[in-house]
Structures are given as structure tokens and as C-alpha cells.
Amino acid sequence: MRVDEVMTAAVLVGHGELDALRIRHDVPVPRPGSGELLVRVRAAAVNNTDIWTRHGAYGLPGQPDALAGWRGAVSFPRIQGGDIVGTIAAVGSEVTGDRMGRRVLVDPALYRDESPQAPPVGLLGSEADGGFAQYVVVQAAQAHDMTDSPLSDEELACLPVAYGTAMGMLERVGLRDRETVLVTGASGGVGLALVQLAAARGATVLALTSRAKADQVSAAGAAHVLARDDNDLAARVRSLSPAGLAVVADVAGGPVLEQLLPLLADDGRWVIAGAVAGPVVSFDLRRLYSHNRRLIGSSMHTREHFAELVEIARTGLIRPRIAGRHPLTEMHQAQRQFLEGQHVGKILVRC
Numbered sequence: 001m002r003v004d005e006v007m008t009a010a011v012l013v014g015h016g017e018l019d020a021l022r023i024r025h026d027v028p029v030p031r032p033g034s035g036e037l038l039v040r041v042r043a044a045a046v047n048n049t050d051i052w053t054r055h056g057a058y059g060l061p062g063q064p065d066a067l068a069g070w071r072g073a074v075s076f077p078r079i080q081g082g083d084i085v086g087t088i089a090a091v092g093s094e095v096t097g098d099r100m101g102r103r104v105l106v107d108p109a110l111y112r113d114e115s116p117q118a119p120p121v122g123l124l125g126s127e128a129d130g131g132f133a134q135y136v137v138v139q140a141a142q143a144h145d146m147t148d149s150p151l152s153d154e155e156l157a158c159l160p161v162a163y164g165t166a167m168g169m170l171e172r173v174g175l176r177d178r179e180t181v182l183v184t185g186a187s188g189g190v191g192l193a194l195v196q197l198a199a200a201r202g203a204t205v206l207a208l209t210s211r212a213k214a215d216q217v218s219a220a221g222a223a224h225v226l227a228r229d230d231n232d233l234a235a236r237v238r239s240l241s242p243a244g245l246a247v248v249a250d251v252a253g254g255p256v257l258e259q260l261l262p263l264l265a266d267d268g269r270w271v272i273a274g275a276v277a278g279p280v281v282s283f284d285l286r287r288l289y290s291h292n293r294r295l296i297g298s299s300m301h302t303r304e305h306f307a308e309l310v311e312i313a314r315t316g317l318i319r320p321r322i323a324g325r326h327p328l329t330e331m332h333q334a335q336r337q338f339l340e341g342q343h344v345g346k347i348l349v350r351c
């Protein structure tokens with residue numbers, strides 16, 4: 001494959017609004033080093049983290065309003081995009097040439113160490129350049145062959161961040177067959193992934209979302225869909241799960257935590273990975289310890305979790321829902337659609 005000298009990319013030049021994101025056609029194509037690959041990106045998906053990183057919305061310890069990425073300071077210019085599907089266009093030293101041209105799904109995590117359970121300490125698109133570009137350099141070991149997957153490039157691109165995060169949450173919380181799980185933010189990228197993955201495990205899914213999106217969330221596998229503005233939410237949950245919820249898989253946070261924590265069963269588990277409804281909350285600690293409930297923070301996935309996702313991607317067990325498609329040069333429009341919040345499923349960028 002002929003590799004160009006320069007490429008088109010959406011380049012983030014600093015924290016800010018959409019004007020901090022510049023479409024450039026003169027970005028040098030990166031070169032793969034030892035153990036690395038150059039991927040010609042075919043599709044990438046938009047995630048909430050792209051927006052929060054652009055806004056610098058993650059705060060710092062003791063400074064919730066400080067401008068920062070999820071791991072602290074972000075180095076600019078930065079090419080965002082943690083969801084990458086493409087074909088191998090060049091290989092660095094220590095990588096065999098027979099991988100050239102293969103279709104790959106990239107695990108975007110930068111791990112603390114080499115172990116299968118290592119936690120992520122960075123993300124392509126945040127701590128290193130990502131996939132909102134025609135080319136990206138990735139670790140060869142993190143480019144998973146998808147030649148035989150029945151999923152399209154666009155479907156595969158929905159998986160890494162949203163489904164990886166959802167897989168990490170379900171594994172860390174140990175969701176089992178026939179348990180009842182409440183999913184918040186269920187129409188979003190991570191939320192819909194939680195609904196699909198939990199239902200595929202045989203769990204009963206109660207999904208919390210806005211009323212207009214109930215049908216699509218139900219179609220993804222939720223047994224019951226609850227409106228998040230329902231004044232009687234606690235009573236509704238209690239009637240659907242009289243013995244108490246085994247698990248809450250939460251990406252929203254905010255007031256719902258205090259409201260629904262008492263509805264967890266004894267020994268119930270609450271796993272949290274996001275804070276779209278508010279990052280700073282108060283709740284009664286007595287409702288946690290007196291029932292041996294567990295509150296678990298979850299950041300992305302491990303190599304082990306991602307390997308499970310790769311298997312699902314290869315078999316086509318789950319088909320992600322696509323809510324919009326845009327060319328890379330219309331990244332601003334893709335992010336506007338994301339921010340409007342009317343969609344259910346993932347918004348794709350064709351590179």
C-alpha cells in the first residue's frame with residue numbers, strides 16, 4: 001500500500017469549543033517505530049470523552065473545575081478518537097510483514113504494564129494521537145485482526161471505547177446470569193452497550209433513559225425501560241425488583257446515586273464509570289455499609305476484558321446500533337449531532 005506523506009486530520013489545538021478543533025490537510029503521516037503499526041483508518045466513532053477532553057471537563061483532585069483531561073494535563077496539538085478500525089498500511093521493525101493489508105480493530109488503552117489485568121493509564125486520542133485522522137500509529141499487539149468478522153468497519157468502530165468500558169464495568173462488578181441490573185444513561189454509547197452485553201449474559205435489564213428513546217433501548221434488550229424524569233422512579237424500581245437490585249451499572253451519577261442506592265439488595269454492587277448527570281454527589285454512607293453494598297469505580301477495560309470483546313466482534317454476537325455517519329472533514333457536524341443528544345447509538349466518522 002502506498003503511504004502518503006501528509007494526511008487529513010481533526011486536530012485539537014487546546015481546550016475549548018468546536019473552534020478548538022481544526023480540520024487540517026497537511027499533517028505529517030506518523031511513522032511506526034519498533035513493535036508498532038501504521039493503520040489507514042477507515043472508521044472512527046465519537047465518544048463523550050472526546051467532548052469532555054476538548055472541554056477539559058475532568059477536573060483535578062481538589063479542583064473539580066480545573067481544565068484537564070481524564071488523566072490530567074493534555075498535550076496539544078492532539079488528534080482525538082479512541083475508536084479505530086482500519087487496515088495495516090506499514091509495519092515497524094519487530095513486526096512481521098504478513099500483517100500488511102489486514103483489517104484491524106484497535107484496543108485504544110495505554111496500559112500501566114504488560115499484564116493481562118493491567119489498568120489503563122492512557123487512551124489513544126487523549127494521551128497519544130488517535131483515529132480522527134487518515135492514519136494512526138498503534139502498538140502491533142493492540143491491533144486485533146478482524147478479517148473474518150461479520151461486522152462492517154463502521155460497526156466495529158462502535159466497539160472499543162463504549163463496549164470496552166461496558167465490558168470493564170460488567171466484569172469488575174461480576175454481573176451474573178439471571179441477576180437484575182439497572183443501567184443508567186441507557187441510550188448512550190456506553191449505556192446501550194451495557195444493555196446489549198448484560199442481556200447477552202442472561203441478566204434482566206432495567207434501563208433508565210429519556211422517554212423519547214424508550215423503544216430503541218427496549219429493542220436493544222432491556223426488559224423494562226424507565227423514564228429518568230419519572231417522579232416515582234424509586235417506587236417503579238422497587239415494584240420491578242422487589243428483592244432489591246443485584247447490580248447498578250451507572251454512567252450518569254448525579255442525584256440518582258443517593259436516590260437509588262437504598263434499592264440495592266444486601267451485598268448488591270454499584271459500578272460507576274461516568275458522571276453525565278453530575279460529578280459531585282452526596283449520599284448517606286449508612287445506606288452503603290449497613291447492607292454490605294459495594295461501590296466500584298471503573299475506568300475503561302483491561303487486556304483481558306478487551307479480549308472478550310474481540311471474541312464478540314469476531315462472532316458478530318452483538319451488532320452495535322449506528323445513529324449517524326459523517327466524513328472526517330465534517331467532524332464538527334458529527335460532534336454537533338452528538339451534543340444535540342437526540343441520537344440512540346454511535347455516531348461514526350468515515351476517514
Ligand SMILES: NC(=O)c1ccc[n+]([C@@H]2O[C@H](COP(=O)([O-])OP(=O)(O)OC[C@H]3O[C@@H](n4cnc5c(N)ncnc54)[C@H](OP(=O)(O)O)[C@@H]3O)[C@@H](O)[C@H]2O)c1
Binds near residue numbers: 187208209210
Ligand atoms: N470510565 C470510563 O472509562 C469511561 C469510558 C467512556 C465513557 N465514560 C463516561 O461515561 C459517560 C457516558 O458516556 P457515553 O459516551 O455513553 O455518553 P453518551 O453517548 O452521551 O450517553 C450518555 C447518556 O446519558 C443520558 N443522559 C444525559 N444527560 C443525563 C442526565 N442529566 N441524567 C441522566 N442521564 C443523562 C443520555 O440519555 P437519555 O437522554 O436518553 O437519558 C445519554 O444518551 C460519560 O460521563 C463519559 O465520560 C467513562
